[in-house]
Each structure stands twice: as C-alpha cells, then as structure tokens.
Amino acid sequence: MRKRVAAVIGTAALIGAALPAVVAAPASAASFSCHPVGHAYIVNKEKVAVHASPSRNARVTGYVYKDNKVNAKLECENSGGTWECIGDCHDPEESLAGRWVHRGDLRG
Structure with missing residues (x-):
C-alpha cells in the first residue's frame, strides 16, 4: 500500500514539474x-x-x-x-x- 501511495505521489510530482514546460511551449509556437x-x-x-x-x-x-x-x-x-x-x-x-x-x- 505504501509503495502504491509513493508511486502516485511521485507521478503527481513529475507531472507537476513538467507542467510549466508544457504550458510554455505554445507561447513560443505563437511567434509571428x-x-x-x-x-x-x-x-x-x-x-x-x-x-x-x-x-x-x-x-x-x-x-x-x-x-x-x-x-x-x-x-x-x-x-x-x-x-x-x-x-x-x-x-x-x-x-x-x-x-x-x-x-x-x-x-x-
């Protein structure tokens, strides 16, 4: 059970860390x-x-x-x-x- 909770928390942390990079990508794609x-x-x-x-x-x-x-x-x-x-x-x-x-x- 602890391993499963740790895996979920770890995955959420990785997604949260990657989110700013994903959000920043469209701004550069919108150059004109x-x-x-x-x-x-x-x-x-x-x-x-x-x-x-x-x-x-x-x-x-x-x-x-x-x-x-x-x-x-x-x-x-x-x-x-x-x-x-x-x-x-x-x-x-x-x-x-x-x-x-x-x-x-x-x-x-």
Missing part, C-alpha cells in the same frame, strides 16, 4: 512576424471567412466572396501560415486585431 503591405488580392474561393485575428480558430467577423477585390494593409506570418489584414489593422506591437484573411484563400 509582420510587415506593412499595400497589395490588392482577389478572393479565390466561394466564401472566405474574415477573422478577428490571424488564426483559423479566431472569431469570424464576416465573409468575403469569390472574385471580390480586397486590399491588404498588413501581412503577418505565424505557425498557421500567412495572413493578410484587409481592414481595421492595428499595430502588431499593440495587438493583432483587425479583419484577417488567410493568404491561401486569395490570389494575386
């Missing part, structure tokens, strides 16, 4: 780089979601439709690919808010 652009693109899919931040998991704020022209003001790259900010773009030092479309959904 941005630069201003002034480029026009054409939407190449029937209906493309516009996101509140450059992530497929971000809240959808609207849609753009096939053959519509969009003007990118800011381009950012992260682990989710390249994203174009097409409106309400904020300085990336402050926040990554705006209207974001994945570059793979655009041509031009």
